[in-house]
Amino acid sequence: MFNRRFVMLSAVAAVAVMSGAPVGAQAQDVKIGAVLSVTGGLAPFAPAITAAARLAVDEINAAGGVLGGRRIALVEADDQTNPQVAQTVATRLVQVENVAAMVGPLTSSNVLAVSQAVTIPAGVPLVSPSATSPAISPLDDKDTVFRTVTPDGLQGRVLARTTRERGVTRVAAMVVNNDYGRGLQANFIAAFQEMGGTITSATNFEENRASYRAELATAAGSGNPEALLLIGYPASGGNTILRQALENGFFNRFVMTDGMRDGSVIQTIGPQNLANSFGTSGGSAAPAETLKKYQDAFRAKNPSLDPMGAFAPQMYDAVMTVALAIQKAGSTDRAAIAKALRDVANGPGEVVGPGDFAKARDAIAAGRKVNYDGASGPIEFDAAGDAAGAIDVWSVKGGAISVDATVLR
Secondary structure (H helix, E strand, C coil), rough: CHHHHHHHHHHHHHHHHHCCCCCHHHCEEEEEEEEEEECCCCHHHHHHHHHHHHHHHHHHHHHHHHCEEEEEEEEEEECCCCHHHHHHHHHHHHHHCCCCCCECCCCHHHHHHHHHHHHHCCCCEEEEEECHHHHHHHCCCCCCCCCCCHHHHHHHHHHHHHHHHHHCCCCEEEEEECCCHHHHHHHHHHHHHHHEEEEEEEEEECCCCCCHHHHHHHHHHCCCCCCEECCHHHHHHHHHHHHHHCCCCCCEEEEECCHHHCCHHHHHHCHHHHHCCCEEECCCCCCCHHHHHHHHHHHCCCCCCCCCCCCCHHHHHHHHHHHHHHHHCCCHHHHHHHHHHEEEEEECEEEECCCCHHHHHHHCCCCEEEEEECCCCCEEEEECCCCCCCEEEEEEEEEEEEEEEEECC
């Protein structure tokens, strides 16, 4: 009796090893890969973004999962905010973990690296919540690369208009030297100059340097700028540039973007030193009732984190749209999931949103069309896989990030 049972269990284990699946109930899990920047330049953003992804998975599983009761398993990987590392971990997720789809990476450079080297050749659908570079839109991606965040064309125009409206006519630019920084800088400069503004100097900086004083001195001494446009990340140069600009009297007013919208900036630099500064970032176009459902659920699980932290709502929506696409596809076939993303996100259809997964799944099972409107607003993927969205105009008030206005696409 013992020997026969041992042989049977060994056979099951052997099949599981060959298939790459664990023994037991978890063998039926549907894996979604999550390429996150837990360390590196975007590390300050990771806690809220990761919490949003886990919240979506928890809600999906609590509602009964997908494909007749299979749980979603979020397989997380840290790309260290580095394109080479992102490519390595994404390869593992696709080839070893055999994920059905992927959310992330977070940076534009990492999305470009991962998609072109890993996910497009493998046919894996990828949905980024935060990669905003215009360079992503024209990818020859076989319709597998999507975004729940608004590309930087809109952010550049909104930031340029806000800068002019706040009385700034001459701006020096210091911009991180990657796809995100260069793309957003180009959109801002074009719009700002069209609106009568002047760019007194433009510098692309490399990350993680101990000093940027020479670049700041040159920028401050050229063309009499009234503010410094800073496009970067807090932990890999952004905070250093702000601190050194203030310490040396180079600048005392800053124009910033989504990459610098984080509480760590305020803690490091001091709210009093940022009182005259402002920025833009992806926002939410969701109705108040929809947004409250997401925020309440997020705070219940993560009382110390901000549900509206940069790109957290967009990550929640990325996971939700992928899960609904899996349900619509009726399988874990990657091509079918990619094809189903627009089916579940774009109208017309029965509107579903945060907390409505069971309702949406049942509607799909009944053959009805669903239209997911998420925590970040309606998710309507265009031909390039980009979502229509909103841009927040923010500043620092009362020691915290304050949204002054939200601009719809």
